Amino acid sequence: MRGQVPRSPKASIMAETDKLPSPAFALTRPAHVESAHLVVQDLARVADFYRDIIGLSVLERTPSGVLMGVAGVPLLTLSTSAMAARAPRSAAGLFHNAFLVPDRPALAAWLAHAAHAGVRLDGASDHLVSEAIYLSDPEDNGIEIYRDRQPSEWTYHDDGTVEMATERLDLQALYDSAPKTRFSGMADGTALGHIHLQVGDIPQADAFFRDVLGLKVMARYPGASFFATGGYHHHVAANIWNSRGAEARRIGMTGLSDYRLKFNAESELQTALAGLERQEIKTTRTSDGWSLRDPWGIGLTLTS
Numbered sequence: 001m002r003g004q005v006p007r008s009p010k011a012s013i014m015a016e017t018d019k020l021p022s023p024a025f026a027l028t029r030p031a032h033v034e035s036a037h038l039v040v041q042d043l044a045r046v047a048d049f050y051r052d053i054i055g056l057s058v059l060e061r062t063p064s065g066v067l068m069g070v071a072g073v074p075l076l077t078l079s080t081s082a083m084a085a086r087a088p089r090s091a092a093g094l095f096h097n098a099f100l101v102p103d104r105p106a107l108a109a110w111l112a113h114a115a116h117a118g119v120r121l122d123g124a125s126d127h128l129v130s131e132a133i134y135l136s137d138p139e140d141n142g143i144e145i146y147r148d149r150q151p152s153e154w155t156y157h158d159d160g161t162v163e164m165a166t167e168r169l170d171l172q173a174l175y176d177s178a179p180k181t182r183f184s185g186m187a188d189g190t191a192l193g194h195i196h197l198q199v200g201d202i203p204q205a206d207a208f209f210r211d212v213l214g215l216k217v218m219a220r221y222p223g224a225s226f227f228a229t230g231g232y233h234h235h236v237a238a239n240i241w242n243s244r245g246a247e248a249r250r251i252g253m254t255g256l257s258d259y260r261l262k263f264n265a266e267s268e269l270q271t272a273l274a275g276l277e278r279q280e281i282k283t284t285r286t287s288d289g290w291s292l293r294d295p296w297g298i299g300l301t302l303t304s
């Protein structure tokens, strides 16, 4: 024991507190994505993938659906029906659901798990604000697993937009840094940090997410806009890379049925509701929020 500094009870309490995951920056903004709902054809196969490969837990099962999440927090609903018809790649809907892990070791741990499971990745990028790994589920729904750099490390421009880029991510170095422990699911605190949509038209997406819902444009790429509240790099992105000119989704199409946008700030929620009313976009008051469809038939529920 010689040489060890005895710890006061207060010091150990503080050390314990330090270990608690603090909510991600993305989730403390005025609004953020809370969860998403995919319609699939092979419910058992896709649910197994999100449990065994992505590392989500099953929170609830019904005959036609599965609710999945992390540490009891719902992030993803999968449902199916006999009507579910496979959406073409060019359909409006999901580009990817982006699961935000708490830190770099958690990203490395997931990568090591995916490598050991022989998962085929679609790519990996360093976006300056974040480090991201891309893959697809068995029905080709896009998935991103990412971690954010500290917002203090991000570069903001004078107009409030944020510097992002797509640079190579050294996957080998990330893999080598992985904790040598058995993967037991997504780290506590993992959230749906953003959702990236396929839409038919960028000016129309700007008009909806910026002018109607009141999100800020944080960055633009050719054929894509990135929207957020509270200075996050993006809570929602929209691109036309596969879907230029896409029309509204048809009922029963596989892929993204709807997602939930949670408002922490009442003023931002009122701004969004006023924008919807101004544009006469039909909203339905439900037990937990306001439901509507975007110009491409993608459902969203505003909750508070």
Ligand SMILES: [Fe+2]
Pocket: 096, 098, 144, 194, 196, 237
């Ligand atoms: Fe993304």
